[in-house]
Amino acid sequence: MKYIISVLLCAGLFISFAVTGQSQDQVDRQPTLQPTIMVIPFTRQGQSLRARMESDDLVRVAMTKVKEGFDGRGVSTIDLRARLKQLGNNEVLQEEQQQDMKDEVIKLSGADVFVEVEARPNRSSSGNSATLIMTAYDVFSGESYANKTVTSQKFHTDNFAALISKSVDREIDNFLNTINEKFTDISVNGRTVVMNVGVLDGATFDLDTEIGGEGDFLSDVIEDWVYSNSFNNYYHVQGTTSNKILFDIVKIPIKDDKGRNFRVSKFASLFVKYLNSIGYSSSRVINGNNITITLEENDSDEH
Amino acid sequence: MKIYFWFITYVLVLASCTQKNTPLAYQPTGEVKCLEHDDRTLKLQVRSVGSTFQDAAFYADVSAFENIFYKGIPNSNQELPLLGSRNEMRGQVGYFESFFNSGDYMKFVTEQQVVSHSESNSSHFVEKNITIDLFALRRDLEQAKIIKKFGIQ
Numbered sequence: 172m173k174y175i176i177s178v179l180l181c182a183g184l185f186i187s188f189a190v191t192g193q194s195q196d197q198v199d200r201q202p203t204l205q206p207t208i209m210v211i212p213f214t215r216q217g218q219s220l221r222a223r224m225e226s227d228d229l230v231r232v233a234m235t236k237v238k239e240g241f242d243g244r245g246v247s248t249i250d251l252r253a254r255l256k257q258l259g260n261n262e263v264l265q266e267e268q269q270q271d272m273k274d275e276v277i278k279l280s281g282a283d284v285f286v287e288v289e290a291r292p293n294r295s296s297s298g299n300s301a302t303l304i305m306t307a308y309d310v311f312s313g314e315s316y317a318n319k320t321v322t323s324q325k326f327h328t329d330n331f332a333a334l335i336s337k338s339v340d341r342e343i344d345n346f347l348n349t350i351n352e353k354f355t356d357i358s359v360n361g362r363t364v365v366m367n368v369g370v371l372d373g374a375t376f377d378l379d380t381e382i383g384g385e386g387d388f389l390s391d392v393i394e395d396w397v398y399s400n401s402f403n404n405y406y407h408v409q410g411t412t413s414n415k416i417l418f419d420i421v422k423i424p425i426k427d428d429k430g431r432n433f434r435v436s437k438f439a440s441l442f443v444k445y446l447n448s449i450g451y452s453s454s455r456v457i458n459g460n461n462i463t464i465t466l467e468e469n470d471s472d473e474h
Numbered sequence: 475m476k477i478y479f480w481f482i483t484y485v486l487v488l489a490s491c492t493q494k495n496t497p498l499a500y501q502p503t504g505e506v507k508c509l510e511h512d513d514r515t516l517k518l519q520v521r522s523v524g525s526t527f528q529d530a531a532f533y534a535d536v537s538a539f540e541n542i543f544y545k546g547i548p549n550s551n552q553e554l555p556l557l558g559s560r561n562e563m564r565g566q567v568g569y570f571e572s573f574f575n576s577g578d579y580m581k582f583v584t585e586q587q588v589v590s591h592s593e594s595n596s597s598h599f600v601e602k603n604i605t606i607d608l609f610a611l612r613r614d615l616e617q618a619k620i621i622k623k624f625g626i627q
Contacts, residue, residue: 205625240513243609244624340513344551344608347624352554354626425626 206354208241209249209282210234211273213289213304220276221255232332233290233303233339240343254280282310283432284350290335298325301334305342307350311435312363312460317349361402361422364435366442366462368393370414374468377413382449389451390416396445397421400438435460497525498597500533506541508550514609515584516542516550521601527591530600535586538604539579542611552608557621566620582611 212223212230224231238248255276277285289304300323307316321342323334370377378390390411397406402422409419427433439455439462446453446466456463505521520538524530541547543557557563563570573579585605592599615621 241624243513246624341511341551343513345553348552348554351624354624355622358626 205246206283207249207281208246208284208286209251209254209277209280210237210241210286210288211251211277213287214273220251220273224251227290229290229292229301229331229335230288233288233335236336236339237286237288237305237343240339240347244347249280249282251276251280277310284308284316285310290331292331292334293322295325298327299329299331299334300325301331301338303335303338303342305339305346307346309460314460316353317346319346319349357425361405361424362435362460364421364423364438364460364462366397366418366421366439366464368416368418368464369466371465371467374466376466376468378411378416379413392449396442400441435462438462439464498523498529500524500536502540503537504541504545506538506547508547509603511551511608513551514607515605516547516552516608517585517603517605518547518550519589519601519603521599523597523599525596525598527598527600530591530598531588531602534600534602535579535583535604536574538606539574542606542608556612556615563620566618569618569620582607582614 211220212227212234214220214223224234234251238250241248284307286305286307289302291302291304293300293302302320302322305317305319307318308314309316319342321338323338323341326334328334368378376389378388378393380389381387382389382392393416394408397418398404402424405420405422406418407420409417411417421438423435423438424433427437436457439457442462442464443453443455446464450469452467452469454465454467456465501523503522507519509517509519511517518538518541520534522530522533522537524533542552542555543563544555544560546553546555583604584607585603587603588600589603590599590601612621616623
């Protein structure tokens with residue numbers, strides 16, 4: 172009997188430890204949304220990313236060192252070269268022939284943030300140095316997250332790669348810390364989008380049209396929806412006319428209830444669905460963090 | 475009787491004039507300078523004062539870490555503070571008590587050297603160079619959930 176009780180107690184303890192461990196594990200796995208990051212070389216108008224990367228050793232060293240910096244913080248980066256190869260069979264095939272495909276490459280890469288790196292050797296009679304410029308941008312909005320410029324000390328050497336490597340080491344932590352501060356700000360306050368809601372020319376209604384039985388104007392109903400669906404109910408109306416409302420600030424969450432990326436397109440889709448539910452057709456155009464919604468005549472019903 | 479009275483008064487006056495040796499408490503200062511840094515470590519020069527040499531040396535260590543935590547070190551690889559404000563850290567008392575009082579911080583000190591030591595009016599002045607493994611420190615703070623990992627949470 173004693174033996175059975177001991178076995179049961181041990182089993183109970185084991186199960187309780189296992190359950191506790193599991194729940195702790197779940198807490199530990201609380202997702203940190205890792206933004207996907209791609210490091211690219213700085214290119215001038217008309218310059219190919221691939222050509223720039225392949226022809227400039229200094230830039231390659233700088234890019235590799237910057238990627239190492241991200242690795243050190245547990246963030247994997249998208250390899251530009253691999254991505255160019257992967258995308259090589261479709262749209263980006265023409266990357267080398269086109270005048271400026273940089274934006275396309277960035278958009279198709281799937282990166283959330285891209286880091287542009289420029290490395291330049293400086294020669295002088297008193298010694299050589301190297302200048303490094305790193306800039307991080309949000310792919311969707313083009314907003315700059317962090318900028319760092321560092322010029323190495325002067326040495327009587329032609330080993331510019333070593334100078335650049337040292338420069339990255341000196342500033343990479345500050346660069347990453349600044350980016351992380353921006354991430355913290357976004358986590359707390361949400362991402363900013365601009366939303367322009369207008370009525371198609373020639374429509375038989377405008378934003379002053381009353382809808383529902385309570386005498387609400389269409390513009391009020393739209394504003395109420397934005398209030399309810401913006402992150403922390405934070406939004407700002409820049410201006411309203413009878414056929415246009417411009418929300419210059421609408422905060423949207425960075426992730427949805429399931430912890431997935433909450434994209435600008437998702438917010439626009441939800442709004443379009445809502446408009447449909449109250450009897451308005453609409454079209455949407457998304458450009459970066461700008462959403463343009465055009466309300467159209469709904470063929471199927473009257474408002 | 476009069477002699478006794480004057481003697482006691484004299485003793486009392488003397489006693490009240492004697493300087494009391496109250497131990498000097500730690501005072502946060504910004505006397506922390508970056509000597510050199512790379513992608514992983516940070517070498518700092520710190521000045522501090524204490525009632526004893528040991529106190530002053532310990533305060534130098536505390537000052538180095540506190541400046542990294544709450545202020546950031548100019549011209550270094552940690553220009554921004556590693557942590558939020560002191561108020562935000564109030565909920566993490568346990569970690570920091572053990573960090574300083576149990577000497578846990580020494581895990582992150584890779585090198586230290588007292589550059590100068592002087593004594594004046596029962597105060598000890600110490601100048602110390604400390605090299606800190608910033609990378610390991612950040613990792614430890616992340617694991618203890620004092621700071622968040624790189625990314626959006």
